[in-house]
Amino acid sequence: MDQNPQQTLEKDEFIPEIDHSHDGTIDDLRNINNPKGLHLTFALAGNQNSGKTTLFNYLTGSNQHVGNWPGVTVERKVGKIKKYPGVELVDLPGIYSLSPYSDEEIISRNFIIDEKPDAIINIIDANNLERNLYLTLQLAEVGIPMVIALNMMDEIEENGDVINVAGLENDLGIPVVPIIARNGSGVTDLMLRAIGVALHREQPPIRDICEGEVHRAVHAIGHIIESKANAFGYSARFVSTKLIEGEEPIKRSIGLSTQEAKIVESIVAEMETATGLDREAAIADSRYQFIGRVSAANFKRKRKLGEPSSSEKIDKVLTHKYAALPIFFLIMLLVFWLTFGPIGSWLTGMLSFAIEWGTGLVDAALTEAGMAEWLHSLVVDGILAGVGSVLSFLPIILVLFICLSIMEDCGYMARAAFIMDRLLRKIGLSGRSFIPFIMGFGCTVPAVMSARTLENKRIRYLTVLLAPFMSCGAKVPVYTLFIAAFFSKGQILIMFSLYILGILVAVLTGLILNNTAFRGEPAPFIIELPPYRFPSFKNVSLQVWEKAKDFIERAVTIILVATVAIWFLGSFDPKFYWTHDSANSLLAALGGLLAPIFKPLGFGNWQAVTSLVAGLTAKESVVSTMAVLYKTPDSSMAEVLQSIFTPAAAYAFLVFVLLYPPCIAAIATIRKEIGLKWTVFAVISEIATAWLISFLVYRTLLLVLV
Template identity: 45%
Template sequence: MEIALLGNPNTGKTSMFNNLTGSYDYVGNWSGVTVEKKVGVFKSNESKLIDLPGIYSLSPLSEDEGVVTKFLLHDPFDRILNIVDASQLERNLQLTIQLLEFGKPIVIGLNMMDVAKNRGILVNVEKLGEMLGVPVTPVVARSGKGCRELEEQVTTHFDGSFSSNLVDYGKEIDEAILALEALLQNHSAHSTRWLTIQLLEGNEYVKDYLTTFIAESNLDSLIQQTTEKALANSNAKTIAQFIYKQRQAAIAAILKESTKRDENKGIPLTEKIDAIVTNRWLGIPIFLLLMYFMFMLTFDWLGTPLSDALDGLITGPVTDGLTNLLNAAGASEFIHSLVIDGIVAGVGGVLVFVPQIFILFLFISILEDSGYMARVAFVMDRLMEKVGLNGKAFIPMIIGFGCNVPGVMAARTIETPRERLLTILLTPLMSCSARLPVYALFVGAFFTINKAFIVLSLYVLGIVVALILASVFSKTILKGETSMFVIELPPYRVPQVKALWRSTWDKSKGFVRKAGTIIFAGSVMIWILSYAGPNGMNVAMDDSFLAMIGGIFAPLLAPIGFGNWQAGAALLTGFLAKEAIISTMNIIYFAPTEAGLQELLSQYFTPLAAYSFMVFILLYIPCLATVATIYKETRSKKWTAISIVYALALAYVLSLIIYQGGKLLGLM
């Protein structure tokens, strides 16, 4: 049996998927978490659960919403599990009614009953189920309460018969349903009522589907005639608005019978907090203070001591143990150098930053799960609108702080193609976790007193540059109107320890996995290039192939402060993965220990050049995985090439301004 999991954004749908299947998918207390369908298997039986993107309506505006309509039209499944937010029933039931009209057996999981109660909303579950004509089970998706009962309800046999005619749309639409049924001549197994209403609402996917059976001119004629008749005696301006109002009237009648409001409830705590954190003057400063606190944790209070301890383990017992093992095995000088100077120096040099990465992801997970990140998007909307975007575009950018790849993919949630493309182009400017080891290395070497402030300045710089470019692109190569931004602000929640651990580990293990694959392979390749040269093997580093390759770029990098072949070689490997810059430097400078490398860096960089280098790392070409994702999402070689070229040019120009301007001001 295959069951489709559907619901509005931020109703706890993905949490429910995790509870029912025992798997783990990314969960955030904000909309846009699921951008494509995921499939899991129920823990107690072999039934499959298909998690689809959260949507407000089946009439798609964004690309991820189109995934749902295409699934309903073309993919086989048996039942629907609709997750509904008990505190937002009026809005949620808009989608529920459309799903009922689709005609498949449906079970409703009524989530967030606790939130509804805190808001003074009392839901009579039995009455709601009676009014809708389908089973309704109260659940708490975050804790798993009621999930077993819901699983039994949706996977076992139940009477799937129900009325899909909860809404009286009027005789004009009833006539249109009969007319479409005659035109279809039984060519489609889908509910004619659902197809007709979706067609009239402007669902392009449904229209494309119907044109395989019916001439488009006939469909257009049906839409026009029905619209004229339905709007003749209505104050609605469009047929979609007319249908929406009819649904709202039916929903109001259902809620009148099944819900009550406790008038004694005061202002919810969520609204009191929002009065401060979403304030037009305080919102952005509060966000920056939280970011600064995060970097203090990462680089000063917790992260650096833990990284130093791990570094001591790798450079001490691990390196000594491997050395003894290689000596006992009679390994050649080549193998010994490859393992110790190549693999341990390269991979180990990256792994020492795992504690700092873990702390960063833990803090971000807390902000997401608490519901604060949705407020950040809301606060940024005022600023984003001025540069040709809206607050929804800031959500992929925030995701990009973890990794640019899912950030670029999250742009699917944006409605208009222009804003979606603009977001894809700008998201790689966000400072991802892969850049963090580079920052940690350089701030530890040159900015020991102001580590958190320096790193915060880089994150803010990425955001500011993205906003400026959004304004420039919106007025030049990507002109168009800005869409309206509508976001639901979820209630604040205390993050659950288990959910935080799974979320943090899921993000962090990608960093560790990359160290064991891409960084491992890259370290071997870099070491071989540093070990060999035109004159043979085991040559001096300055006479190696790596020095020759890095030397090509050195003259170009001199004006921005780091005109040496070592920097050129490190930047080149950074295209594969930004963490590879650290492994390359460890191999080049023969310094497996972080402290040793930081001491050596002062011979090649000044503090001003170090900051210029970090800015260049922040902005220059996205990593290979991000470039591949940009191409996948845009389906355009032109825009993929533009994303590479403009980022490289931007990084060079900004680093040039910082370095040369700093020299003029007497900074070094």
């Protein structure tokens, strides 16, 4: 099929004339003819794994702002282009289509249609021309000036493939600039072309669906809806194909009358009969027909279908039937060990040393200045302790996200999802949820943060809700203290049983949520297994930096407020007098008030309950608070506990510690990922679950142990 697709074109008045001989320069930006003065907004759109992030990072450097798209937890990245400070680049989510089915797709299309960027930079992976062009054709329909960044040209050469760039540009009618986003080659040219099309308002021509029955339908419907579509600022062609695809939202947004809708439906029905394809398939088919011709004319791939690619050769080992799981667990173990093992704990140690040193200085200075005791305590025990606890999370976040970004960037993450999918699907999760869960055994904060890259909202929310049930590292001191005091035999087994119980509760909760609050049509789990690529240092470091910054910015206020609140409760008595004896404090009074609720669980004494409340700042505080409240040094804690708890009550207490809401830092992170409403739900349901399971365990143990 060497026939030039252009020759098969029918004349169509919806198709703009083209002339893209213009290059833009910085002077153009200052030109008075530029209606927006110095400011242009470009949207960066492309498939996942097309190198979009790499290009975005190359163009904007550290000059980027990361936030969320309104109402959804999909990252919104905006940056100023380094050499053109008047040009703002909005990074759209990685998508394959402008269909209305996923948050990412809806965000992208709403941005393009409603915000009308001055130009779209559509990055496509040259190795994967056909599927990438499918999005290109849909973007072109919207009628925004556009350039194509043909990425990964270096790999084309390495693989021995041949691509005719000029031919591609000619057939598509859209400027095509070959680039290598990784090293920035071709990027300057890309920017000039983008500025050129933006300043000259060059609409991309539309050349797909230009023949046969489908074209006839697109055209006929285009005539009917043209005035309405234009009134809303939409292109007639875009609305027309969306109506053929059967999209409800677009019908509503342009206010199609019943009469018009009827005509549209009859045109579609006629087209379906004539083509033998249903409405959605007909459009996809026409587009891919066109792409097939363009690709056949301009792209020669060396490798045949079924012939293993180099990535498939690597996958012979990494996703091998027997080797895949052991390798996956080894990698997880390595990541866990790096994060929470020597490197992480060394960094944490260094940091807490620095914090203690700083706190010591402040402490001495305040004593010197003879400050009031409550103020002194507020600064040292409240504020500085809060800051310290925020900072103590930083090293693990850094190390973990270095590992995870490398795994993501090189392409292993998609394989992890492939390997683990079967196991987690039953509770409505994807294979990738496994990673947050593993990390949850170390610390809930980074675990919840790592859920951000999961495929869809439902999976993200479920994963964030379930991750806290993985017993985190900070709970270990509580377990050790109680197990040592109450159980002489099978200590390891008892410890292990708590971890297993956490997992069981997560699975059960997952099953319940999946069949209630999260019921609905399952999201498609059709994910790309991208070729393995060497991770980019720039991408990894930028992502790690963003995560760290993000955590500090958002968590600091909540954690500080909460630490100071707990400090306040622990330092003042019910009459608001400053007190040294924590037994008289507001916190103790609160513990006393809550204690009866815990009677059925076997530990309804105010000291235990107060420690649980204090444990909300950090789980380690459970032990230290107990030591204070029972007025006993650490060495004799065991005996004191034995005189207060029965073994059954002790185990029930541990179960409660395992399942009740994680620390404030984790709650703040959860809030950030899934919003206030779901966080309140999480906290309440965790308390309820903890109470219920703890109660069941206690009552069962009473029966068994007697």
